[in-house]
Amino acid sequence: xTASSDNLxxxxxxxxxxxxxxxxxxxxxxxxxxxxxLYLAPxxxxxxxxxxxxxxxxxxxxxxxxxxxLPLAKQIALIAQPYDFAHGSVALTGFIVAAVYCxxxxxxxxxxxxxxxxKSLPVSDxxxxxxxxxxxxxxxxxxxxxxxxxLQLIMYVWSSVxxxxxxxxxxxxxxxxIGELMVVVVYSLVVTxxxxxxxxAWMIMVSGWARRVxxxxxxxxxxxxCLVEKLAFNTTYLVKLVGARFVxxxxxxxxxxxxxxxxxxxxxxxGLAQLDPAGFVATPxxxxxxxxxxxxxxxxxxxxxxxxxx
Amino acid sequence: xACIDARGLRKAYKNKVALEGIDLKVEEGRILGxxxxxxxxxxxxxxxxxxxxxxxxxxTVLGRDPWTERDALMADVCFVADVAVLPRWMKVSQALDYxxxxxxxxxxxxxxxxxxxxxxxxxxxxxxxxKGMVAQLHLxxxxxxxxxxxxxxxxxxxxxxxxxxxxYDTLLNDYFDKTRTIIVTTHQVEEIQHILTDLAFIxxxxxxxxxxxxxxxxRYAEVMVLPEQAAAAQALKxxxxxxxxxxxxxxxxxxxxxxxxxxxxxxxxxxxxxxxxVIGARQTRNGQSRGHRSAA
Numbered sequence: 001x002t003a004s005s006d007n008l009x010x011x012x013x014x015x016x017x018x019x020x021x022x023x024x025x026x027x028x029x030x031x032x033x034x035x036x037x038l039y040l041a042p043x044x045x046x047x048x049x050x051x052x053x054x055x056x057x058x059x060x061x062x063x064x065x066x067x068x069x070l071p072l073a074k075q076i077a078l079i080a081q082p083y084d085f086a087h088g089s090v091a092l093t094g095f096i097v098a099a100v101y102c103x104x105x106x107x108x109x110x111x112x113x114x115x116x117x118x119k120s121l122p123v124s125d126x127x128x129x130x131x132x133x134x135x136x137x138x139x140x141x142x143x144x145x146x147x148x149x150x151l152q153l154i155m156y157v158w159s160s161v162x163x164x165x166x167x168x169x170x171x172x173x174x175x176x177x178i179g180e181l182m183v184v185v186v187y188s189l190v191v192t193x194x195x196x197x198x199x200x201a202w203m204i205m206v207s208g209w210a211r212r213v214x215x216x217x218x219x220x221x222x223x224x225x226c227l228v229e230k231l232a233f234n235t236t237y238l239v240k241l242v243g244a245r246f247v248x249x250x251x252x253x254x255x256x257x258x259x260x261x262x263x264x265x266x267x268x269x270x271g272l273a274q275l276d277p278a279g280f281v282a283t284p285x286x287x288x289x290x291x292x293x294x295x296x297x298x299x300x301x302x303x304x305x306x307x308x309x310x
Numbered sequence: 311x312a313c314i315d316a317r318g319l320r321k322a323y324k325n326k327v328a329l330e331g332i333d334l335k336v337e338e339g340r341i342l343g344x345x346x347x348x349x350x351x352x353x354x355x356x357x358x359x360x361x362x363x364x365x366x367x368x369x370t371v372l373g374r375d376p377w378t379e380r381d382a383l384m385a386d387v388c389f390v391a392d393v394a395v396l397p398r399w400m401k402v403s404q405a406l407d408y409x410x411x412x413x414x415x416x417x418x419x420x421x422x423x424x425x426x427x428x429x430x431x432x433x434x435x436x437x438x439x440x441k442g443m444v445a446q447l448h449l450x451x452x453x454x455x456x457x458x459x460x461x462x463x464x465x466x467x468x469x470x471x472x473x474x475x476x477x478y479d480t481l482l483n484d485y486f487d488k489t490r491t492i493i494v495t496t497h498q499v500e501e502i503q504h505i506l507t508d509l510a511f512i513x514x515x516x517x518x519x520x521x522x523x524x525x526x527x528x529r530y531a532e533v534m535v536l537p538e539q540a541a542a543a544q545a546l547k548x549x550x551x552x553x554x555x556x557x558x559x560x561x562x563x564x565x566x567x568x569x570x571x572x573x574x575x576x577x578x579x580x581x582x583x584x585x586x587x588v589i590g591a592r593q594t595r596n597g598q599s600r601g602h603r604s605a606a
Contacts, residue, residue, distance in 0.1 A: 018414040026411035114397040120389035124381035
């Protein structure tokens with residue numbers, strides 16, 4: 001007999017009791033461990049904004065005195081502008097980080113073969129993919145809103161202190177409705193995230209499908225289709241459709257807002273009166289987008305199951 | 311119930327057949343070595359058993375269909391591919407947290423006790439660990455899971471001799487017992503010969519030899535023969551012969567030991583020698599087929 005026979009003789013210890021597991025919760029934790037840029041990048045931009053705030057302290061009281069000479073509508077626009085800008089830059093950073101995250105979601109684990117480790121554990125492909133979808137759809141908006149609100153509060157308190165120290169009146173709620181501002185932040189992140197759902201899901205699906213360069217696979221085929229449409233029919237429906245998906249949300253979710261295009265000036269979003277939740281929910285594009293997102297997620301689960309390590 | 315029961319297990323890719331309908335039954339409490347050349351279908355077979363790939367034919371692992379019930383199956387199955395699969399960004403403490411959070415049979419105290427014997431720090435990331443330490447970490451995670459089936463696919467690839475030896479020793483002494491089943495594939499056959507209870511050779515997507523180690527020892531014999539007795543040895547139809555220091559070592563299949571003892575000292579051959587005899591002979595026979603295979 002072989003040397004191993006001795007080891008066969010000892011009796012088995014009683015099986016370890018099963019303990020409760022939370023696969024979804026831990027899958028989300030694991031995504032946050034791996035993708036720290038999801039919160040570090042928006043936080044870094046917020047830190048930059050704070051630096052700007054600090055610099056703006058110089059001459060703030062003077063500028064405010066000038067502003068207060070203008071009609072109220074102008075005042076609101078000028079006073080609220082930095083808050084709107086802080087909101088926009090952190091949110092935009094969040095969307096860029098989300099896109100990068102989605103394009104790697106089902107790709108990097110196959111490239112570094114760690115998928116073999118993840119799949120050796122009792123976590124279903126559905127749980128894994130839903131946790132990955134959960135990141136841009138839920139975790140990131142919460143992170144972004146928290147950072148933006150904290151940033152705006154610091155801006156508000158700081159500028160009030162500076163102005164008060166110079167004997168200048170701090171903004172009234174009519175000039176800067178700080179409470180409403182926070183509702184606007186949360187609302188706009190919710191509507192944008194819902195509007196972008198098919199984009200996120202598309203990128204996650206492509207990352208599960210492509211062997212290499214998921215970015216190109218996500219971008220080039222739709223671009224090629226747009227080109228074909230233009231050449232074949234001399235129409236631009238697809239371009240408009242894709243464009244509306246990127247920038248159209250403001251037109252649907254807010255009152256009298258032009259689509260968000262470069263160079264187009266718009267009034268800062270500060271008050272509840274500017275929100276149009278009923279109009280947004282009644283937008284067919286929202287529901288069509290969510291339906292597409294559901295299909296892309298379903299395909300992603302299928303791909304997670306079938307695709308092997310690269 | 312057999313731990314693994316495969317009947318006509320077949321897997322074809324677009325341009326090649328990886329498994330040509332294998333039958334394999336592994337009872338609980340066995341340690342099976344699945345040995346084969348590169349591209350023979352070992353990894354495909356293991357992937358099918360682990361629910362990582364679809365297949366044709368019948369396959370049940372612990373009574374489940376691995377392809378449709380992978381996540382449930384993984385509560386009872388552990389899997390170590392080569393050491394490169396632990397995510398490089400992960401901290402040791404995170405690995406413990408995560409496996410404890412998703413695996414119902416993970417005993418964190420056991421893993422901690424095993425890690426305490428190593429120099430691995432909880433705050434280190436996997437990418438900061440040496441290959442040997444990554445293997446130790448993976449082993450610590452696996453050993454703390456009370457699994458019924460452990461699948462090892464080249465688990466010691468790229469490790470130095472000390473770690474390799476420690477890996478198998480720890481596995482045998484601290485982990486294995488009669489109710490667990492282990493399947494291991496490796497090219498370092500000599501390292502696992504003494505721990506196996508069963509042996510299977512796989513070549514060209516087929517099982518070409520399947521034997522318990524008891525049968526293996528009873529059936530195959532090796533004799534070192536002086537030149538003057540070589541003709542007598544040849545007459546007993548050895549399946550393989552090789553020259554060492556002017557003598558010839560003959561490998562016999564099912565030849566009476568008393569007859570062989572007359573020729574010289576009779577020993578149990580190594581799995582490696584039998585592998586060369588069986589697989590080498592097959593490949594010389596269909597020499598052209600090997601060129602068409604790509605790595606599995």
